[in-house]
Amino acid sequence: MSKKEPQQPPNKRVKISDTEDFVKDGMTTEDIKNIVQDIMLYLVENKGKNTHQDNLNNYLIINGKVAFFLERYPLLYEMVTREEGFDYSNFEYFLKMREDIVKKKITSENASKEVGQTSFDKYCKNKI
Numbered sequence: 001m002s003k004k005e006p007q008q009p010p011n012k013r014v015k016i017s018d019t020e021d022f023v024k025d026g027m028t029t030e031d032i033k034n035i036v037q038d039i040m041l042y043l044v045e046n047k048g049k050n051t052h053q054d055n056l057n058n059y060l061i062i063n064g065k066v067a068f069f070l071e072r073y074p075l076l077y078e079m080v081t082r083e084e085g086f087d088y089s090n091f092e093y094f095l096k097m098r099e100d101i102v103k104k105k106i107t108s109e110n111a112s113k114e115v116g117q118t119s120f121d122k123y124c125k126n127k128i
Helices: 022-024 029-045 052-064 066-073 074-080 088-102 110-124
Strands: none
Touching: 029 052, 029 066, 029 074, 029 088, 052 066, 066 074, 088 110
16 A cells, blocks of 8 residues: 655646636636726715725725635725726726736736736836
8 A cells, every 4th residue: 555645735827727726716807808898887986975995994894705705806996996096097007908818819928017017117217
């Protein structure tokens, strides 16, 4: 009888496929976009009625579908809900790249390189 080796935990840095992380989370690009737009609309419509934090808390209470979004995309949620707002055009750019990965038009590695270069060109290139 051979002795079984202990199973090692999966290495989270090794990807099984480029699209698996995007698809298995259960949210389409359109779902993400709709939730972000819904959050933004709610905050605009309720601005000044309560504190910003109270509006966020109220939104979470009345909108159950956001709980999974908040759990899966905490940084995006934090960006979208900033009181000063966020750059929606950048968000659209990231969603386009995400959708291109899902449709296998580009690998996640190449998309990451492209996003990095675009961000560098936009924010740093002429400032160095």
